[in-house]
Amino acid sequence: xxxxxxxxxxxxxxxxxxxxxxxxxxxxxxxxxxxxxxxxxxxxxxxxxxxxxxxxxxxxxxxxxxxxxxxxxxxxxxxxxxxxxxxxxxxxxxxxxxxxxxxxxxxxxxxxxxxxxxxxxxxxxxxxxxxxxxxxxxxxxxxx
Amino acid sequence: xxxxxxxxxxxxxxxxxxxxxxxxxxxxxxxxxxxxxxxxxxxxxxxxxxxxxxxxxxxxxxxxxxxxxxxxxxxxxxxxxxxxxxxxxxxxxxxxxxxxxxxxxxxxxxxxxxxxxxxxxxxxxxxxxxxxxxxxxxxxxxxxxxxxxxxxxxxxxxxxxxxxxxxxxxxxxxxxxxxxxxxxxxxxxxxxxxxxxxxxxxxxxxxxxxxxxxxxxxxxxxxxxxxxxxxxxxxxxxxxxxxxxxxxxxxxxxxxxxxxxxxxxxxxxxxxxxxxxxxxxxxxxxxxxxxxxxxxxxxxxxxxxxxxxxxxxxxxxxxxxxxxxxxxxxxxxxxxxxxxxxxxxxxxx
Numbered sequence: 001x002x003x004x005x006x007x008x009x010x011x012x013x014x015x016x017x018x019x020x021x022x023x024x025x026x027x028x029x030x031x032x033x034x035x036x037x038x039x040x041x042x043x044x045x046x047x048x049x050x051x052x053x054x055x056x057x058x059x060x061x062x063x064x065x066x067x068x069x070x071x072x073x074x075x076x077x078x079x080x081x082x083x084x085x086x087x088x089x090x091x092x093x094x095x096x097x098x099x100x101x102x103x104x105x106x107x108x109x110x111x112x113x114x115x116x117x118x119x120x121x122x123x124x125x126x127x128x129x130x131x132x133x134x135x136x137x138x139x140x141x142x143x144x
Numbered sequence: 145x146x147x148x149x150x151x152x153x154x155x156x157x158x159x160x161x162x163x164x165x166x167x168x169x170x171x172x173x174x175x176x177x178x179x180x181x182x183x184x185x186x187x188x189x190x191x192x193x194x195x196x197x198x199x200x201x202x203x204x205x206x207x208x209x210x211x212x213x214x215x216x217x218x219x220x221x222x223x224x225x226x227x228x229x230x231x232x233x234x235x236x237x238x239x240x241x242x243x244x245x246x247x248x249x250x251x252x253x254x255x256x257x258x259x260x261x262x263x264x265x266x267x268x269x270x271x272x273x274x275x276x277x278x279x280x281x282x283x284x285x286x287x288x289x290x291x292x293x294x295x296x297x298x299x300x301x302x303x304x305x306x307x308x309x310x311x312x313x314x315x316x317x318x319x320x321x322x323x324x325x326x327x328x329x330x331x332x333x334x335x336x337x338x339x340x341x342x343x344x345x346x347x348x349x350x351x352x353x354x355x356x357x358x359x360x361x362x363x364x365x366x367x368x369x370x371x372x373x374x375x376x377x378x379x380x381x382x383x384x385x386x387x388x389x390x391x392x393x394x395x396x397x398x399x400x401x402x403x404x405x406x407x408x409x410x411x412x413x414x415x416x417x418x419x420x421x422x423x424x425x426x427x428x429x430x431x432x433x434x435x436x437x438x439x440x441x442x443x444x445x446x447x448x449x450x451x452x453x454x455x456x457x458x459x460x461x462x463x464x465x466x467x468x469x470x471x472x473x474x475x476x477x478x479x480x481x482x483x484x485x486x487x488x489x490x491x492x493x
Contacts, residue, residue, distance in 0.1 A: 028459060028492035029169035033200055033214060036268060036285055046167045051493045055168055 096134040116143035166201035175488025182481040192221040194301035209275040217264035287351035288333035292366035296401030298432040304449035304467035309436040316375045339374040349374030362392035384409040397424040407440040414440040444472025
């Protein structure tokens with residue numbers, strides 16, 4: 001009985017020494033798992049530290065690569081054609097002389113200007129061979 | 145399928161896109177320990193103290209509800225074998241007889257220790273639902289009673305663990321638990337342990353705790369009713385009932401812990417206590433001392449430990465401890481008068 005009274009007295013005394021409440025610090029993920037209570041570490045992000053950070057970084061890279069592969073392939077056409085891939089636009093045209101190159105490039109830029117009221121930025125400029133021994137110009141641009 | 149591959153098998157079933165919500169965690173805790181036992185002699189051993197690896201995560205059902213899960217396995221970093229039987233099994237494997245110069249028969253006996261082939265053994269594993277109304281879990285995991293100790297056992301998982309002295313340190317099988325959301329830092333946890341058998345003196349068990357938890361103060365009151373019988377750990381002639389009160393107080397760099405427990409299994413009706421103190425000397429060093437005493441596991445058991453931790457990094461520390469355990473059981477020759485001295489390394493992630 002005296003042991004119980006002493007225990008309760010010590011408990012009461014120590015309660016009076018309470019400090020201001022603070023949000024629990026984020027310890028290691030294994031300590032959080034030991035508590036079995038999901039709420040105890042809901043403010044902790046383990047995706048950027050230690051082994052978890054390495055795994056999340058590796059798998060995030062694989063996920064982004066998968067998304068690029070999943071994008072629809074551009075159809076190969078001879079005429080000028082505008083295709084939308086995500087938020088980027090591609091315009092294409094064929095030429096077989098330097099004069100035609102100038103004309104095709106100018107017309108493709110006109111197409112881009114017509115699509116983008118606030119202007120555009122060229123992402124890439126590709127020159128590709130065709131089956132008819134002409135060349136194809138592909139301009140990829142993004143509206144501002 | 146080899147159980148050694150089980151965690152990898154489980155991980156491979158989770159789609160890569162789901163890994164965004166998964167946390168991989170673990171602990172490697174290994175020590176070189178000098179053991180001096182009254183029964184068992186003196187020897188040095190490498191011990192793996194509850195080293196483990198696990199996955200936990202969640203899947204959102206909607207804004208208010210998500211599925212939660214945890215898969216955790218223990219691994220023995222020292223010798224790679226769990227569930228090693230301590231009792232050798234012996235059988236005669238050969239017999240030979242000679243007739244000259246004198247008739248003799250020689251029998252060769254081979255002894256082997258069974259088990260020890262599992263690289264991983266199950267720890268806490270559950271699946272559940274978490275929402276605004278609380279958390280429900282089902283599986284095999286530590287009872288609310290066991291978890292009520294929080295961090296007051298400063299030598300948890302070491303030879304100085306309070307399980308040597310106090311009852312109720314149960315990882316229950318077939319357990320279903322509900323936890324309330326935290327209201328003013330107070331959480332209530334109730335669990336039902338399904339016995340899954342129809343036998344004499346084996347009934348379902350219940351475990352519950354009410355917890356007040358802040359950084360400065362932790363208070364808990366917990367009760368186990370017939371949990372050890374239901375989980376099959378030990379079957380007593382009547383229901384077991386344990387009540388536990390726990391307190392943890394942060395006073396500057398000092399953390400004080402206290403636990404009081406009363407245990408009644410119809411034969412043994414005893415109280416026990418544990419007191420602990422940790423002094424965080426600075427960002428690197430921590431000194432610890434702990435004493436526990438009760439008659440509920442063995443008559444007159446007294447356990448005292450002192451220890452020190454040196455933090456190498458946020459995730460790793462070097463530790464050392466000295467633990468003494470003694471009791472006053474009736475068989476004098478079998479009484480514990482054991483001493484353990486160890487130094488080790490721990491990595492948490």
